[in-house]
Amino acid sequence: MSWISSNLWLIPVLPLLASAVLAVTKQPHRRFAAALAIGSMALACLLSWDAFLTTLHAPAHGGIWRDFHNFRWFQMGDQWLWLGWLLDPLTAVMLVMVSTVGLLIFIYSVGYMEQDANFTRFFCFLALFGSAMLGLVMANSLLLLFICWELVGLTSYLLIGFWYHKPSAAAAATKAFITTRIGDVCFFLGILWLYGQSGTLLFYDHGRGCLEATALTSMVTQTTISGMAISTAIGLLIFCGAVGKSGQVPLHVWLPDAMEGPTPVSALIHAATMVAAGVFLVARVFPLLNASSGGGAEVSGALTVVAWVGSITAVFAACIAVAQTDIKRILAYSTVSQLGYMMLALGVGGYAAGVFHLITHAFFKALLFLGAGSVIHGCHEEQDIRRMGGLRKYMPATFATYAIGMMALAGVPVFFSGFWSKDDILHSAFAWPVSKGPFFLGLIGAFLTAFYMTRQVCYVFYGDYRSAHGNKRQNKMPHESPAVMTTPLKILAAGAILLGLLGTPAWPWFQDFLTGQHATFRFGQLFEGEVLGLMLLSTLMVAGGIGLGWWLYGLKPATKAEAADPLERVQPAVFGLLREKFRVDEIYAATVIKGTFRLGEICSWFERTVCEGCIRVVTYVALGFSWLNRFADEYVVNLGFDTSCRNLRQSAGLLSSLQDGQVQNYLRVIGVAMAILVLLLVWGGGL
Amino acid sequence: MIPLKAYLVLSALLFGIGLAGALSRRNAIMVLIGIELMLNAANLNFIAFWRFHPGTEPLAGVMFVLFSIAIAAGEAAVGLALIIAIYRHYKTTNLDRMDSLKG
């Protein structure tokens, strides 16, 4: 129990407050906005480091050290819904990573977004993102995690669509939100199911949490349809959320499009932190996914799915990256592929390896994206690598840091963090009892990664500047970015190198820290079993990838922007397929999306015709009845009455014509009548 | 003594002349005169039947006729007054034009 663990809530709340203030700040207060956002993030970063150090010095006896604080949110029936925050090694590491990378990218954004009209709004969204992301990693409740999860989705939406006047950006934002929402809906169902089964959404709650033994045992023993353990079903549903957020196949389509956002956003949200939230989620609920009736000896079905999805994504995205020409899209597919690696690691049970790769990847991928941003900035918003070239002469600092990032990502041995973390993953995959498939897919992925990164670096930094408007008179040559942008690059580059040293097989400090063991120096392990062999194998793959890339692109750099890619000349059909991203977008557009809208139209058509038709039928039936009624009234009931009335009136008319008003006529009638009477009397014999 | 039949014939003639006058004349006054004639024919009948009927009350017939003449006088007065009123309204005494009671 320490100060920081009971006040951990301050970490996300500080940027949240900053964001709230910035939401009502007017546009012209640019310095204030940047200062407030960066200041809040810096404070959060300091607190995160404090939390990390606290965790580091915590007594590590008997497993992983955890400290959590739960609080009541609202009532339902006689129970309360509890939320809470948690400090354990995983949270501490993630907090430090998110706040540090976040802080650097905030600083970088000051330079990158300098000219933008909506500068204040940008920092408002960034601060909101920082807050939600920090909240996500420290949540001790799946519900709180989901809340933050949706909020990072929201900020991702807002920031992808930051340049909303571009139709492509607006469309990409919508696509990102909806695609991840597909996963989130399954995630939501998983949460509901988990809640129903375990009666709580708290991860850890003194033995009553949903990730603790009691709940897990009960969920493992119950089965649902086709004999699947309930824990597996729930785990898979939750994993769907991770698939959406972390851009795994088949929901990876939104991530490359998300590059429509400003580059710092791509670096922060779509490379380093938010997309890794899916991996974090899997790591967080790892006990649930790992639970199996065999008591740990058996590989659970959920993790098998995770491993396969991860390994397929790793290779699938890497293949696409080979043929892309947009500097950010290459990195985006690379991100998808690396996230696949992390999933693979978690799936094969390499919990620590996956998280280690998450951390190292965050640093070098943020570095690469910021470097790409610097390149784009220097080349006057040009993103096509075919129109770059030779930039190492114009942008030396960017080139140096970018090269470090590239080598870390490619996994160049010994000096770069990517090597160690990737090697750790391959090691875990090799040891997986179920199948060697993920291991081989991982190797192929490593080769492809080295290859496409080499291709990109050759295109961008080697050869001659190929831009169409690149002539010196108009002062349109590339230029180096300001210090506010290159300094974060340098810091991240240092991280990309040094972080690797924390997780070598000889001194797996990071892995031990995560799994709650005391780190020891185990130099001998380097030579144990297959460790060295695997290292050599992966080194070979990397060397092959880089060599092939250099041979194809480095030796004879392209001289014209329009020149065909060397691979395209060899295999135009395959290359075309890769360039079109296996046409996944088109397939979705033709099936799922079209189907959805078609169904919408059908429903609407149903509304217009059938529903309104029913109303119309009812109306006409009612009208028909009233018509019938009128008919009966007019022609049946009224007919006799009317006729007798008419006859009466006619006869009255006839009689009234007798009364002509001529007095003498009346007299005549009387006279005639009297005469007749007299005659009657006479003839009747009365007289 | 003049027989009853002669009185009755005279009375019938008188009535016939009156009726013909009342029916044929267009002038309202002439019609009124015709009606007076017819009335007097009836009076003549009264007296005649009283005179020739055996065992009748003394003066009964004379009383009837005197009443009848008095009433005829009143009737003539009212009739003339009506005709004058009608004449003032229609500026005519022609009976053909007076048909506002037509049905």
Place this chain on the structure above:
Amino acid sequence: MSQCPYFLTILTLTPLVGGIVIACLKQDKEKWARGIGLGFSLLSLASVLWLWFTHNPAGGLQRIERHVWIPSIGVEYFLGIDGLGLLMVLLTAAVVPFALFAPGPREGYPKSHYSLFLFLEAGLFGTFTALNFFHWFIFWELSLIPAFFLIKLWGGPRRSYAATQFFIYTLVGSVAMLLAFQAIFLATGTFDFVELARLGRSGQLAAALANRLGWQQGSAAMLIFLGVFLGLAVKVPLVPFHTWLPAAYAEAPTGTSMVLTGVMSKMGVYGFLRILMPLFPEQMRMVLTPLLWLTVITIVYAAWAAMAQTDLKRTIAYSSINHLGYCMLGIFAAMKFTIGEAQWTTEKAAALNGVLLQMFNHGLSASALFCFIGLLERRAGGMRGLNDFGGLRKVTPVFCGLMGIAIFSSLGLPGLNGFVGEFLIFKGSFSLASWAAAGSVLGLLLTAIFLLIILQRVFHGPLNQKWTGLADLSAGERWMVSPVIALMFLIGIYPQLIIKMTNPTVLQMVSHLTH
């Protein structure tokens, strides 16, 4: 003052008096109509707020007024309020001034417009406080008539069609309900909801109906149940009975749409909770599976239909059907027969709390959305098509931001009010009726799709050159919407604010259900 015995009567009379005052205004004072209308509705709001803060959550039905009215047919004047009624009264009192602030009718008869509005409010207050069928039904119908005239006189081009359809449709439902209640009265001799609920729970109601009608026990009660159900289902609406809604919402003037969707659609749900659930628990359980199917269809079908609309008001109208479908899901799930275990109590209480929250939240967010569309429509000279705009965020950033908040509240973003209600409903119903909840989750996804498409088509993309001169929200308009937006955040972050009032009522309902 807190003991004032006629508080609820006075509450109902306040807008009624206001309406009469406005109706009696002289022609040359017509411009005061809006001010007086606002004044009276704000007065009602103030009294409801006072009611809210003096309400004792654990006290069950309170502020009871009970007077014999027509003893020969068992009619009493019987008012009372519990958590459910209070929440609905608060919603009414909040939405009506908001709707009066919204863009009013542009031409003609402002006097009658505002007085009709206040009559409508009085009808709603009366409905939500009545505990005897007789005057409950009077108020129920009383609210229908001003709504009819508001649509008919100030609506869009097809207003006559919409108003007539709305009126006749709801009237048919009402007639069915009235007949059903005649039968109930014949069988039991009472119109008292509390008494009838007691009879319904113990099964005596069904027995009495069977005695009186001389049919088999099941079929008599089922028939009467269906009559009441029809009346309420039309009002909610559930899907085959919903056809009146899109036309009515789309053609009604802005303020009326806001009240229609914000409050009047809740009358049906309220009826389910107040009448159908306590009176006919057995009958409802008998047809629970078809009802759940109906609900899933309502949710998914309405969302899909919303996606294909090009008129913003129609889209939001369909989304209203979708959102109320969640309420129905929660109610039907809570009706599910379970053997009384503590665990199920929690699930049912969660679902019903969710239903109440969702009613309130939907009232806020849907009326806010209609208000925003009304503001947009007025600025754009009557245009409100999905494809008529584009890129408006550039010229109207504040408008876009605030409407964006309302949209995200409507699609259930955590942190805003919509999420909590939906979470509770799904939390409760997933355990009780898993397949229905799982099917309905699709609605959440579809809602997100069409709402985001609205954002994208109207506010994002390149600015449509036609609208370069469109004005952003004025200061007055900002003040008008900001309380509602603030409430969205408040409930989203601290839902206990509402739940602490509703939870005791819900617990009581649940305990009645399980006995």
